[in-house]
Amino acid sequence: MKVLILPDAQAATRRAADIVSRTVSATPDSVLGLATGGTMLPLYDALAQRHRDEGLSFAKVTSFNLDEYIGLTPDHPCSYHHYMQEAFFRHVDIDPARTHLPKGDAADPQAASDDYEALIEKAGGIDLQLLGIGQNGHIGFNEPTASLGSRTRIKTLTESTRRANQKYFDSFDETPRYAITTGVATILASHKCLLIATGTAKARAVVDMIEGPVSAACPASALQLHARVTVILDEAAAGELHLKEYYETVHPGGRDSAFD
Ligand code: PGA
Numbered sequence: 354m355k356v357l358i359l360p361d362a363q364a365a366t367r368r369a370a371d372i373v374s375r376t377v378s379a380t381p382d383s384v385l386g387l388a389t390g391g392t393m394l395p396l397y398d399a400l401a402q403r404h405r406d407e408g409l410s411f412a413k414v415t416s417f418n419l420d421e422y423i424g425l426t427p428d429h430p431c432s433y434h435h436y437m438q439e440a441f442f443r444h445v446d447i448d449p450a451r452t453h454l455p456k457g458d459a460a461d462p463q464a465a466s467d468d469y470e471a472l473i474e475k476a477g478g479i480d481l482q483l484l485g486i487g488q489n490g491h492i493g494f495n496e497p498t499a500s501l502g503s504r505t506r507i508k509t510l511t512e513s514t515r516r517a518n519q520k521y522f523d524s525f526d527e528t529p530r531y532a533i534t535t536g537v538a539t540i541l542a543s544h545k546c547l548l549i550a551t552g553t554a555k556a557r558a559v560v561d562m563i564e565g566p567v568s569a570a571c572p573a574s575a576l577q578l579h580a581r582v583t584v585i586l587d588e589a590a591a592g593e594l595h596l597k598e599y600y601e602t603v604h605p606g607g608r609d610s611a612f613d
Pocket of ligand 1: 390392484485486487488491492517
């Protein structure tokens with residue numbers, strides 16, 4: 354794993370935006386795997402700004418989001434369809450026909466999951482997968498003990514994930530219990546992964562992901578098996594890493610290498 358440690362969340366966001374911009378500029382018809390959550394909001398802001406100020410174009414990009422709650426329609430204000438529309442899609446020139454999220458309101462969510470997996474394959478797979486990490490080590494909604502060989506399917510959310518997401522809903526009871534999520538193996542099949550974690554609340558999960566054993570107890574640890582993963586951290590999220598100094602030696606100031 355390439356572990357880049359930046360001084361603060363703003364610098365981490367800028368670094369991540371550089372990587373996404375470079376990917377899209379070099380390959381305008383890239384297939385991006387997109388993520389939701391609070392960590393991604395400043396990244397989408399930064400990309401929208403580059404679209405406005407520098408002409409960064411997403412017109413030929415295809416996108417697949419990681420997950421969606423079951424039971425919410427796309428226009429529900431807490432759905433990830435709505436989040437993506439508000440946070441990113443409506444601010445850039447992406448073609449709505451090329452954007453994809455799992456259909457959380459499908460009559461048959463498992464059939465919808467199978468269709469989603471097939472669509473990703475038909476698009477040629479994901480070039481760059483953006484990822485956040487849950488405090489419990491989840492990626493997408495692959496909660497602890499999720500199969501590391503899993504593909505897109507229905508997952509039951511843990512209480513801790515529902516509590517973390519409760520702030521977006523009127524009450525804990527209204528916070529969805531189920532989601533469709535791409536699987537750990539779906540994520541591992543991406544050509545490259547870019548995971549961003551900021552804040553002390555993520556520090557424990559970050560250690561388990563980078564330095565812990567590969568274990569379904571921390572689904573993000575499966576990324577150790579992937580050859581092209583970049584992890585971007587701020588100081589707070591990196592605070593518990595045992596080999597922090599080593600990562601800072603290899604990637605001073607969060608640069609790609611000491612030789613840049
Ligand atoms: P967050 O979510 O960015 O809102 O912390 C990340 C995740 O749960 O994957």
